[in-house]
Amino acid sequence: MISIDKRKARAWSRMGPRAVYGQFLLEMAREDSRVLALSADLGRSSGLAAFSKELPSQFFNTGIAEQNLVGISSGLARMDFKVFSTTFAPFASLRAGDQVRMNLGYMQEPVNLVALASGFALGFLGNSHFGIEDVAVMRAIPGLTIVSPADCFEMYKCLNAAKNLDSPVYIRLTGGVGMPVVYEEDYDYQIGKAEVLRPINSVTIVSHGTTVGHALKAVAELEADGISVGLVNMHTIKPLDEEVLNQVLDKSDHVMVFEEHTVVGGLGSAILEYKNDNQQQSKALVHRHGARDCFPKTGGYDYMLETLGLNSAGIQRAVREVISDN
Amino acid sequence: MTEHSFIESSNNIRHKIIETAFQCGESSHLGGALSMVDILSVLFGNVLKYDTSNLTSPDRDIFILSKGHCVLGYYAAMNCFGLMSNEVFETFQKDGSHLIAHPIKNLELGIESSNGSLGQGLSFGLGMALGMRLDNRTDRSVYIMMGDGECNEGSVWESAASAAEFNVDNLVAIVDVNGLRNDGVNNTYNGVIDFKNIWRSFGWHVLEVDGHDHAALLSAFNEAESHEKNPSVILAKTIKGRGVSFMEDNNDWHHNRITAKTYEQILEEWGCHD
Numbered sequence: 165m166i167s168i169d170k171r172k173a174r175a176w177s178r179m180g181p182r183a184v185y186g187q188f189l190l191e192m193a194r195e196d197s198r199v200l201a202l203s204a205d206l207g208r209s210s211g212l213a214a215f216s217k218e219l220p221s222q223f224f225n226t227g228i229a230e231q232n233l234v235g236i237s238s239g240l241a242r243m244d245f246k247v248f249s250t251t252f253a254p255f256a257s258l259r260a261g262d263q264v265r266m267n268l269g270y271m272q273e274p275v276n277l278v279a280l281a282s283g284f285a286l287g288f289l290g291n292s293h294f295g296i297e298d299v300a301v302m303r304a305i306p307g308l309t310i311v312s313p314a315d316c317f318e319m320y321k322c323l324n325a326a327k328n329l330d331s332p333v334y335i336r337l338t339g340g341v342g343m344p345v346v347y348e349e350d351y352d353y354q355i356g357k358a359e360v361l362r363p364i365n366s367v368t369i370v371s372h373g374t375t376v377g378h379a380l381k382a383v384a385e386l387e388a389d390g391i392s393v394g395l396v397n398m399h400t401i402k403p404l405d406e407e408v409l410n411q412v413l414d415k416s417d418h419v420m421v422f423e424e425h426t427v428v429g430g431l432g433s434a435i436l437e438y439k440n441d442n443q444q445q446s447k448a449l450v451h452r453h454g455a456r457d458c459f460p461k462t463g464g465y466d467y468m469l470e471t472l473g474l475n476s477a478g479i480q481r482a483v484r485e486v487i488s489d490n
Numbered sequence: 491m492t493e494h495s496f497i498e499s500s501n502n503i504r505h506k507i508i509e510t511a512f513q514c515g516e517s518s519h520l521g522g523a524l525s526m527v528d529i530l531s532v533l534f535g536n537v538l539k540y541d542t543s544n545l546t547s548p549d550r551d552i553f554i555l556s557k558g559h560c561v562l563g564y565y566a567a568m569n570c571f572g573l574m575s576n577e578v579f580e581t582f583q584k585d586g587s588h589l590i591a592h593p594i595k596n597l598e599l600g601i602e603s604s605n606g607s608l609g610q611g612l613s614f615g616l617g618m619a620l621g622m623r624l625d626n627r628t629d630r631s632v633y634i635m636m637g638d639g640e641c642n643e644g645s646v647w648e649s650a651a652s653a654a655e656f657n658v659d660n661l662v663a664i665v666d667v668n669g670l671r672n673d674g675v676n677n678t679y680n681g682v683i684d685f686k687n688i689w690r691s692f693g694w695h696v697l698e699v700d701g702h703d704h705a706a707l708l709s710a711f712n713e714a715e716s717h718e719k720n721p722s723v724i725l726a727k728t729i730k731g732r733g734v735s736f737m738e739d740n741n742d743w744h745h746n747r748i749t750a751k752t753y754e755q756i757l758e759e760w761g762c763h764d
Contacts, residue, residue, distance in 0.1 A: 235614045235645070239615060263645070
């Protein structure tokens, strides 16, 4: 098992999620020979170069063929291997969408499908590579668990939890080199159990992925100005933690959702649907922040977060606007 | 099995297909079910390893019906060879039944995979074949039944390339080359493209065979099973709708309903009224 301290958390942040993913997976595969790493020719981009050298029999490059990746992964999962398969988010969710639907959804083959660099992490590579609809697509497929870890340590916790689940998991990685650190010490992570990072308040931010780290910074700066805002790390998008969500919808006037996704079908939509179906008495307004229903103008990762209001400055701005409107 | 018993089981499977299609009262995919019957007779009769008293046996071979819409032929073969009870088989295309027009994975019933979306069985089977190899279970094999129309799907060729690249030799693909797809002749492989050469250039060991000749099929399966270093594909030339004169090579019977009148006509043709 990998342990955590402040120094390691910072080192992982400097390496970025993809390099750290490869390192973690190698560690897991050394401990358990049934752990396999597959990739649709993004092994190096998944930090798996060392893995493929050290454990070549536990590594498969299925070619630039994402449908094939999902099919082979599912057959291996059927044979009781612990399969972790990587490609970029739009290729995992849309290019291979029907294979995901048939194999992971309909057949429930317990593949861990890892979407690298989802959201806007690929910056200048642009909308062809952005993961801005993947949550919507995966949410629509019955029987999938969708997780979106906030930082590298949570990714490690999440990979281990997914490995022991006998059902399919879509693991959505966001963030790049220098991503924000959320966790510096060990904590109890469970798939489906949200983390309340700052107590639920009249304004509560609910987020997932590396946006949680940006929100954490925003919340600290707002606090310094005497504005208290709640913060929930909803790292599992499906199934939602209804217990925490009920508290949020009960106590908050404003639920502010920030995510690297379009506002169509992401966590914001999931919360609106939940509120509509189960918490109609809630007075909370749900604000969805992400890309509007568009392919946004492209620049580097920081530019994307800045222009879409998903960095800590943007999150603060949105919170202040909501408060000043009241 | 002897030639005589192969003929007997093929007749039996065809009879079950027609009777069940009639009894369910709905349209079913008859043409492609009937075209693969002789292949299934040989496969289930003499090639596949399975245990009818333990369908999830860890020693079993794997059969996947990638051309999922032809499921009635598959279930009829399972019933014929004792893998599926009459009680289960008789629920075909009844409301709420597990047995519908495409396979739904159910390991207890011996159904290994859900299909219907074409072009997906080969990658899934390749994954299982790789898993067997990792576990040193080279005594087990994976058989994938596809259609030539299905081979229009690009995903088939992603898998075909990978299987050859990984030198998998416990994977056997069978293509029921009946030459017709939903809209008629499969022109993709009917003109400039040589179907056999595609498979060969993708690195497969290619066997061409008359898909209604039991002895030829059996020897092709034996050769595929003993072949090493790369995967084998058996291109079985068949006649869609084989066994019922007016259904043969007639795409009106790709997906159609058997009325009482048609049913009588078939029984008459087969001499079942004596």
